[in-house]
Amino acid sequence: MSISRHIERFHELPIHEFAPDDTRPRPAADSVAWRLALAYRSEQDFAQLWQSFLQDVDPASVRALVIGPWWNGAEGYGSVGPVIEALTAEAGRLPALEALFLAEVTYDECEVSWLVMDDVTPLLAAFPALKSLAVRGGTDLGLDPVRHDALTSLRFESGGLPATVVRAVAASELPALERLDLWLGVDEYGGDATMDDLAPFLDGSRLPELRHLGLSNSEFQDEIAAALAHAPIVARLESLDLSMGVLTDDGATALLEGQPLTHLNSLDLHHHYLSDAMQERLSEALPGVGLDLDEAEGDDPDDEDDRYVSVSE
Structure with missing residues (x-):
């Protein structure tokens, strides 16, 4: 897309x-x-x-x-x-x-x-x-690490977000930030961030006012989901966006077997590779959460090489 x-x-x-x-x-x-x-x-x-x-x-x-x-x-x-x-x-x-x-x-x-x-x-x-x-x-x-006391929303939309930018956001002092969205993209277009680069957003020690986190449009969406399943930051989030990437049943299973997500107002997973059974399982497990499962791309394990993020080129 x-x-x-x-x-x-x-x-x-x-x-x-x-x-x-x-x-x-x-x-x-x-x-x-x-x-x-x-x-x-x-x-x-x-x-x-x-x-x-x-x-x-x-x-x-x-x-x-x-x-x-x-x-x-x-x-x-x-x-x-x-x-x-x-x-x-x-x-x-x-x-x-x-x-x-x-x-x-x-x-x-x-x-x-x-x-x-x-x-x-x-x-x-x-x-x-x-x-x-x-x-x-x-x-x-x-982007260089900065201190900015007023910023409440920061959003980077990219088909390939440089790891240097991800690290700079992680190293910045943003005490008022409530919403953070990172479209990570693919390595072919410069998206070279790794799970190590995302770790500072997950442990809950930074961004004290964060209530929405989007780590999306990623080829390693399953790994992100697995890390968030036990990440301290999730407990104080109101919404979570893991959409637009290559999320499969493995990542969704990790989410469901991790910490509770029922406190979330919304969980955005649109553009995914989840089976029908997993989509049903998510809906049953999270009845009060605004769950976006649009744009199902199929779950055939033989088609792994044909899986793609939503926005790249």
Whole structure:
């Protein structure tokens, strides 16, 4: 499955696409999540679009930004680095910014593995009041360990999330973080994290406010499930996402034979390789949990080589 649809809401706000030549009345700056994206073969570059936005919309009231395609197609895709530089250079004019989605791009605009990313650490440094950061794409993605006291949601969507980024998140001081989602992806596209890299998220000693954990889109989803079956962090979670990966009956059995999961509000396992019998067993064992078992991909043990994560290229 590729990412085929744009999000319609972000940070609990409706998306509104900014268009410099739009003569209709604009919504209040703080009432929407503003999406900035260049059209294919646009005569503008992102720097021009960004300056138009700062001029036409009150930047001091903007609460949420969604950055779509930042290239116009004339010279290929291009690194997101200049976008990060443009945003951080004007951070002082955006004191109310609470949420940022970098590279909210669908497959028909650019495959996720083709997105050329950069170090996103400057965004967290420049916006100390940021509550939510979502980043799509893993190629050349970088992050250094940081301390950020306001961030409550951190999300990395990737067909291959670098282990260096996973380790940097694990080493960061994020005392307010409530939601963490990591799409781990596959080694072919740079997803080289291991269970050792995920261990700091599981023992419960870090991220004191964490209530949602997503470790998904992984080729070793069974190993992740087995580790979570006895991980101290699970007891204080409200939701758990192990979706989009190569989860089989082995991983689901480990979950069911481990610590209780009945306290969870939701357990997302969609895109899986579970047998019908195992799906029924999960439903019976977790009657009060919002269980997502959509996108069953079959459980034939002879088809192991044909199993795949949901998002890779």
